[in-house]
Amino acid sequence: MTEAVFRESTAEPRTQSVPLAHLSVELGHLYMEDFEAGPERLREHFAEVRVWVDAVRASVDRRTKRPRISTCFLVDDYFSRFSTPAELIPMVLKEAERAGLVIDYLARESACAVADRIELAESVMHRLVESPPPGSYGSRPPVSRTGWLANGQRTPWTPRSALGEIKGWEPPRETAARNHSVFMDVELWSEKDGRRLWSCPFLAAVWQLARLGLLRHLGEPVLVPTSWAGEDFPHDWDRLPPLTRLTDTKAAFSAYRTCTLMPNRFLAVEDAVRLILDQIDVDAGALDQVATRSAGEGMPVPAAVAQRATYVFYEEPGGASAAEEA
Amino acid sequence: MPSPSGPPTHSVLVCGEVRTCLLPSLQALDGRAAAQLLRLRADDHVRVSERPTMYALSPEVLTGVDCGLPAANGAKVRAVGTVAVRGALTEGRLLQSTAYVSLPAAGPDVRRPWGQYLVRPGLVEPLGKLPRQAVAEGVLRGAGRGELDLGMIAEGLLAQLRRHALLDRRVPFKSSPTRLRWVARREPEGGRASLVNFTVAEGGLRAMELLLPADVPAAAAAGLCEDLALHDWLLTTTQYMLDNSRLGAADGPSVVEVLHPVVVHLLHLWMPRAHVDPALGHLWDVLEDRPGFSRQWENLGRRIRDRLALQAVPRPYEALSRR
Numbered sequence: 001m002t003e004a005v006f007r008e009s010t011a012e013p014r015t016q017s018v019p020l021a022h023l024s025v026e027l028g029h030l031y032m033e034d035f036e037a038g039p040e041r042l043r044e045h046f047a048e049v050r051v052w053v054d055a056v057r058a059s060v061d062r063r064t065k066r067p068r069i070s071t072c073f074l075v076d077d078y079f080s081r082f083s084t085p086a087e088l089i090p091m092v093l094k095e096a097e098r099a100g101l102v103i104d105y106l107a108r109e110s111a112c113a114v115a116d117r118i119e120l121a122e123s124v125m126h127r128l129v130e131s132p133p134p135g136s137y138g139s140r141p142p143v144s145r146t147g148w149l150a151n152g153q154r155t156p157w158t159p160r161s162a163l164g165e166i167k168g169w170e171p172p173r174e175t176a177a178r179n180h181s182v183f184m185d186v187e188l189w190s191e192k193d194g195r196r197l198w199s200c201p202f203l204a205a206v207w208q209l210a211r212l213g214l215l216r217h218l219g220e221p222v223l224v225p226t227s228w229a230g231e232d233f234p235h236d237w238d239r240l241p242p243l244t245r246l247t248d249t250k251a252a253f254s255a256y257r258t259c260t261l262m263p264n265r266f267l268a269v270e271d272a273v274r275l276i277l278d279q280i281d282v283d284a285g286a287l288d289q290v291a292t293r294s295a296g297e298g299m300p301v302p303a304a305v306a307q308r309a310t311y312v313f314y315e316e317p318g319g320a321s322a323a324e325e326a
Numbered sequence: 327m328p329s330p331s332g333p334p335t336h337s338v339l340v341c342g343e344v345r346t347c348l349l350p351s352l353q354a355l356d357g358r359a360a361a362q363l364l365r366l367r368a369d370d371h372v373r374v375s376e377r378p379t380m381y382a383l384s385p386e387v388l389t390g391v392d393c394g395l396p397a398a399n400g401a402k403v404r405a406v407g408t409v410a411v412r413g414a415l416t417e418g419r420l421l422q423s424t425a426y427v428s429l430p431a432a433g434p435d436v437r438r439p440w441g442q443y444l445v446r447p448g449l450v451e452p453l454g455k456l457p458r459q460a461v462a463e464g465v466l467r468g469a470g471r472g473e474l475d476l477g478m479i480a481e482g483l484l485a486q487l488r489r490h491a492l493l494d495r496r497v498p499f500k501s502s503p504t505r506l507r508w509v510a511r512r513e514p515e516g517g518r519a520s521l522v523n524f525t526v527a528e529g530g531l532r533a534m535e536l537l538l539p540a541d542v543p544a545a546a547a548a549g550l551c552e553d554l555a556l557h558d559w560l561l562t563t564t565q566y567m568l569d570n571s572r573l574g575a576a577d578g579p580s581v582v583e584v585l586h587p588v589v590v591h592l593l594h595l596w597m598p599r600a601h602v603d604p605a606l607g608h609l610w611d612v613l614e615d616r617p618g619f620s621r622q623w624e625n626l627g628r629r630i631r632d633r634l635a636l637q638a639v640p641r642p643y644e645a646l647s648r649r
Binding site: 013133175283 | 366367369370373374375376387388389392394404406408409440441444447473474482
């Protein structure tokens with residue numbers, strides 16, 4: 001067939017590709033309470049994490065001769081603001097270095113909600129496609145109306161029948177249950193004073209998609225790392241780029257797979273993240289690019305996006321629980 | 327498309343339903359407004375084409391389903407997957423929505439994890455084997471209670487678009503929406519697509535059967551069906567206005583009153599194949615040959631112009647009586 005002579009660019013949108021490493025390792029996620037517990041807490045954290053990072057690297061080495069692994073660190077500036085980049089980042093870097101770790105990329109949690117004036121969380125919310133319980137023929141209300149996402153059917157809400165008798169309780173049901181259900185219902189956001197507050201699992205799902213190279217805005221990459229040129233970090237979180245490159249690493253921020261290292265108290269949150277990831281219709285162009293390139297390198301990614309994220313949950317270093325109680 | 331989870335899924339049947347209606351807006355929308363109307367997702371493009379006609383196509387969004395498939399022989403086939411649905415606006419005036427799915431010959435015996443369906447958008451897999459012929463007939467006949475209802479999914483999007491804040495919800499003239507149900511049986515790659523039949527039924531219902539080579543995307547078939555549905559709507563609506571409005575009767579509406587909106591809003595919309603995939607453009611030829619869609623349109627246009635021209639000259643008896 002002959003190539004078309006006439007073209008209109010607005011009629012043929014393209015999805016740009018992004019550079020991809022083999023693995024994105026998250027070395028930690030810092031909340032206010034961790035910061036308040038002092039540098040010892042971070043020191044303990046990195047010392048523990050170091051052991052697992054070595055194991056994770058060994059796992060990638062098994063699959064490829066020239067591994068591309070990037071590391072990242074997330075600081076919460078969304079749910080609570082504490083300290084300043086100028087004070088905090090040097091401390092984090094110093095403690096990581098003490099454990100023999102290098103942090104390549106540093107992200108602000110608020111970037112998962114809005115980055116460079118693009119409402120990432122909102123965009124991802126529009127891409128939720130709920131897992132249909134048996135019997136769904138296309139008539140369910142969209143999740144955008146409820147703000148909750150489940151892995152099955154909730155307990156039916158039937159307070160009274162027409163005749164007034166109270167019906168017995170009916171259990172919820174997990175759609176993918178094997179014999180018995182593990183039913184989960186995740187709050188995606190709350191509203192307060194007309195402002196939407198995204199939930200921690202939802203922002204973490206956006207964060208996973210960014211690390212997996214699957215986020216685009218009108219075909220363009222989002223959350224692109226910016227190198228910090230200045231000497232000192234700013235005194236205001238808003239003046240720090242959403243995603244900062246801290247080293248001259250050649251390994252890209254996004255990767256075929258992610259590995260997240262965190263204390264085991266985050267297990268429920270991350271299970272919720274997987275529930276969300278399992279119900280997101282990600283950009284088809286980006287999905288294709290990752291599938292083609294990973295297969296071309298002989299390490300094809302799992303088909304389902306949630307399966308590309310792995311975790312190491314470790315026991316919280318001693319003293320952490322004491323700090324929380326205090 | 328490479329499929330990371332094993333061999334790619336080949337579909338043997340593609341089914342869809344197109345709903346076509348007049349945009350409820352007194353003014354036609356320009357390209358910008360059309361893109362705003364059809365922006366179903368904030369991070370995704372609306373395809374806008376200005377030539378040869380202004381045409382805007384929304385990104386496709388998915389609806390998850392797990393239900394029985396309509397089957398003419400009463401076979402019970404449960405299927406799971408996602409239905410793709412999209413909206414289109416032509417010349418800022420005619421609004422369409424299409425829901426469509428591809429179906430493979432067979433699927434696993436139990437439902438997969440949901441994430442695996444989401445990476446194959448627009449594919450609905452049967453549990454077990456697909457009775458292709460029975461399902462094709464079932465889709466054309468229409469869904470029963472609780473069965474996969476593409477029309478309802480298309481209508482859902484159409485209703486959402488018609489409520490959009492951009493629209494004043496006023497129409498320049500009255501018209502009825504139409505529904506086009508279509509099925510396309512997949513043929514080996516490299517073949518030539520063909521149109522098996524196009525049936526005009528009552529109540530604005532149309533049915534269409536195609537043969538579609540494996541290398542032509544399902545979205546291209548949806549585009550062809552939208553194009554045919556649009557032109558069928560134009561013929562249906564214009565014919566109805568000429569035939570049923572008691573034109574020129576003493577107590578009926580005046581000719582100008584009825585035909586003015588046709589001239590202003592519809593006559594320039596006729597542009598067959600304008601946005602159809604080149605691999606499918608030739609399917610129009612069959613309908614141009616018989617019944618002759620464009621012939622009928624030219625004839626309607628002529629009739630309208632003649633009626634309006636007649637209005638411009640005084641009738642002989644009126645001229646006589648004035649003497």
